[in-house]
Amino acid sequence: MKETTPAAMPPCFDRWCQRFDDIFSHIAQKREFRNYIGGLLGESERKNLSQMANNALGVTYHRLHHFLTEAPWDAQQVNERRLVVMNQCSQT
Secondary structure, eight states: OOOBOGGGSOHHHHHHHHTTGGGOSSHHHHHHHHHHHHHHHSSOSOOSHHHHHHHBTTOOHHHHHHHHHTSOOOHHHHHHHHHHHHHHOTTO
């Protein structure tokens, strides 16, 4: 059963994701980044692509899989940005 939609995330989620937008060269990459992070933050016990896609409206397994395995983006660059973002936050 589809439980959530990407649009159901709080506004702060999209603002946080926007800090990574310049790393991704395609709109689809930006969308799937949000879908993937949303899936990781979701309530499901299982954090696999199949479960993430099953739990959210408008999210498909194939798009998530392509984003993680074939899309041209640099995981190290995303991780470095994550560290910068977290270091700017007074709560971390």
